[in-house]
Amino acid sequence: MNRTDEMFFEMIETYQRHAQAVKNAKYQKTREIAELVLDMDITAMWFLTQRTSDTRYRLM
Incomplete structure (x- = not known):
């Protein structure tokens, strides 16, 4: 997992806490x-x- 992926998952966790x-x-x-x-x-x-772009394609 690269740093972009790590940041994305951290943001999802933060989003869940804020929600x-x-x-x-x-x-x-x-x-x-x-x-x-x-x-x-x-x-x-x-x-x-x-x-x-690589993250975008993996999310689709």
Whole structure:
């Protein structure tokens, strides 16, 4: 596994933790902030797959 793969899997784990935070958020403002962080996670994963063609093909 190369470093790009490692980073991608770390990002997935982080995404899962942030998704759990959104689910467990008690207050609306906390939920909104957690959702913003979750959106950034998704964007980062998308950019990672777009910048490395070998990773993109392995995910398909």
